[in-house]
Amino acid sequence: MAYDRNNVFARILRKEIPxxxxxxxxxxxxxxxxxxxxxxxxxxxxxxxxxxxxxxxxKASPELMVGFTKAIHHVIQCFELxxxxxxxxxxxGTHGGQEVPHYHVHIFGGRPLGRxxxxxx
Numbered sequence: 001m002a003y004d005r006n007n008v009f010a011r012i013l014r015k016e017i018p019x020x021x022x023x024x025x026x027x028x029x030x031x032x033x034x035x036x037x038x039x040x041x042x043x044x045x046x047x048x049x050x051x052x053x054x055x056x057x058x059k060a061s062p063e064l065m066v067g068f069t070k071a072i073h074h075v076i077q078c079f080e081l082x083x084x085x086x087x088x089x090x091x092x093g094t095h096g097g098q099e100v101p102h103y104h105v106h107i108f109g110g111r112p113l114g115r116x117x118x119x120x121x
Contacts, residue, residue: 001101003049009102013047023075027067030075030107039110040079040086044072050103052092072105081109087116 004010011017012031019031022042033041046068050056060068076082086109091098 001051003051004101005049007100007102009043009045009100009104010049013045023071023078025067025071025074027064028071030071033106037106038108038113040081040108042075042079042107043104044068044075044107045102045104051101052098052103053090054092056103072107075107076109079107079109081107085109085113087113 008017012019013029019029021029021031023030023044026047028044028046030042030044033043046056046060046064048056048060048064050059056065056068072088076086086107089106089108090104
C-alpha cells in the first residue's frame with residue numbers, strides 16, 4: 001500500500017488542518033484527539049510518511065525511532081500521566097481498527113481505563 005499524502009494526519013503535519021497541538025519537535029507532533037475517549041486523549045505522530053507501526057519499524061531511521069519514543073515520553077510527563085497510569089495504543093490495519101493510514105499512537109489517561117479488550121461473552 002502506498003502512503004496517502006492527503007490523509008488527515010499528513011495534512012495536520014503540514015499545518016493545512018488546525019489541531020490543538022501540545023508538543024512538537026524535529027521528530028513528532030502531539031495534539032488532542034478531536035473525539036476524546038478519556039479525559040486525556042492525545043495523539044502523537046511521527047514526522048515522516050509511515051502508514052503503520054510495521055511500516056515505521058521497517059523504514060524509520062534509528063534517530064527518528066528514538067526521537068518519536070522520547071516525544072511520547074515527554075507528552076506523558078507534561079500531562080503527569082505517569083503518576084496514576086496511562087495507556088498507549090496503536091492500531092494496525094482493518095482488524096486492528098486503524099482509521100487513518102499514518103502511524104500514530106493514542107495516549108489515554110485521566111481516569112481508570114479498565115480492561116484493554118473486554119472478555120467475550
